[in-house]
Amino acid sequence: xxxxxxxxxxxxxxxxxxxxxxxxxxxxxxxxxxxxxxxxxxxxxxxxxxxxxxxxxxxxxxxxxxxxxxxxxxxxxxxxxxxxxxxxxxxxxxxxxxxxxxxxxxxxxxxxxxxxxxxxxxxxxxxxxxxxxxxxxxxxxxxxxxxxxxxxxxxxx
Amino acid sequence: xxxxxxxxxxxxxxxxxxxxxxxxxxxxxxxxxxxxxxxxxxxxxxxxxxxxxxxxxxxxxxxxxxxxxxxxxxxxxxxxxxxxxxxxxxxxxxxxxxxxxxxxxxxxxxxxxxxxxxxxxxxxxxxxxxxxxxxxxxxxxxxxxxxxxxxxxxxxx
Numbered sequence: 514x515x516x517x518x519x520x521x522x523x524x525x526x527x528x529x530x531x532x533x534x535x536x537x538x539x540x541x542x543x544x545x546x547x548x549x550x551x552x553x554x555x556x557x558x559x560x561x562x563x564x565x566x567x568x569x570x571x572x573x574x575x576x577x578x579x580x581x582x583x584x585x586x587x588x589x590x591x592x593x594x595x596x597x598x599x600x601x602x603x604x605x606x607x608x609x610x611x612x613x614x615x616x617x618x619x620x621x622x623x624x625x626x627x628x629x630x631x632x633x634x635x636x637x638x639x640x641x642x643x644x645x646x647x648x649x650x651x652x653x654x655x656x657x658x659x660x661x662x663x664x665x666x667x668x669x670x
Numbered sequence: 671x672x673x674x675x676x677x678x679x680x681x682x683x684x685x686x687x688x689x690x691x692x693x694x695x696x697x698x699x700x701x702x703x704x705x706x707x708x709x710x711x712x713x714x715x716x717x718x719x720x721x722x723x724x725x726x727x728x729x730x731x732x733x734x735x736x737x738x739x740x741x742x743x744x745x746x747x748x749x750x751x752x753x754x755x756x757x758x759x760x761x762x763x764x765x766x767x768x769x770x771x772x773x774x775x776x777x778x779x780x781x782x783x784x785x786x787x788x789x790x791x792x793x794x795x796x797x798x799x800x801x802x803x804x805x806x807x808x809x810x811x812x813x814x815x816x817x818x819x820x821x822x823x824x825x826x827x
Contacts (some may be wrong), residue, residue, distance in 0.1 A: 544722075544723075548719065548722075551715065552715065552716060554712075555711075555715040555716045556712070558708065559709060559716065562712075584755075588751075588752050591745075591748040591749075592748075592752075594745075595716065598741075
């Protein structure tokens with residue numbers, strides 16, 4: 514677990530000694546909200562693209578391919594760690610976004626679902642790398658469920 | 671080096687036994703060009719966002735922060751492996767893009783500059799993780815140079 518060092522000069526001192534909601538270090542203090550919003554959307558879109566590659570194999574629309582599956586799953590895992598720094602204070606608005614206000618009202622739950630997602634993507638990356646198709650197809654479904662769970666609570670329709 | 675397994679059913683057979691241009695497995699066969707274009711743009715934007723966090727520290731606009739620097743540099747390294755599957759055949763058009771046709775005319779050079787970028791981001795991730803500020807600031811400049819080199823040849827103004 515990295516030491517979280519805070520959001521903003523004042524918060525930095527408090528956060529340095531307290532356990533913050535987000536498991537990852539906060540974004541730099543002077544990031545404009547619109548950039549943060551577009552960043553997190555970029556990461557989530559990239560994750561979706563790689564999930565689609567895997568889904569096509571799961572559905573039998575494309576032939577199974579161990580290297581492509583392993584790579585896509587690895588990218589999904591890596592990407593799943595990246596959006597969270599884009600959800601800092603003040604990023605509920607500034608650009609079109611489906612992020613619901615609940616994200617900032619219930620940060621504990623938001624963090625919990627982030628952790629669920631990252632745990633699921635880690636399993637998928639491992640099983641896709643191993644080449645166990647039945648296993649990674651199951652792990653793929655678990656990741657898709659984790660995405661849905663978070664969206665159900667925190668993304669507007 | 672992963673075995674590259676091809677783009678499209680016909681290419682798959684050829685590619686399985688040949689050394690393809692791209693060091694990473696190709697994208698799934700049925701990806702629409704507009705989605706591939708938006709995917710690669712999403713990845714490059716996410717890379718840019720994390721580079722900005724590092725640049726702000728290099729310029730002294732934000733205080734040095736080892737955890738944030740290490741995380742951003744790691745993300746830049748991971749992201750630097752991801753865009754390439756979005757540059758497959760037929761993705762020169764389909765959505766607004768600054769990707770120049772030279773990408774598909776000179777794939778050897780494009781691949782070479784990709785490799786330069788990935789080597790540079792790996793060094794940056796390692797030095798940022800170590801906390802050697804002088805070292806990672808130099809490595810940051812090398813990554814910025816690698817971005818510019820590729821853009822000079824392959825991105826329209």
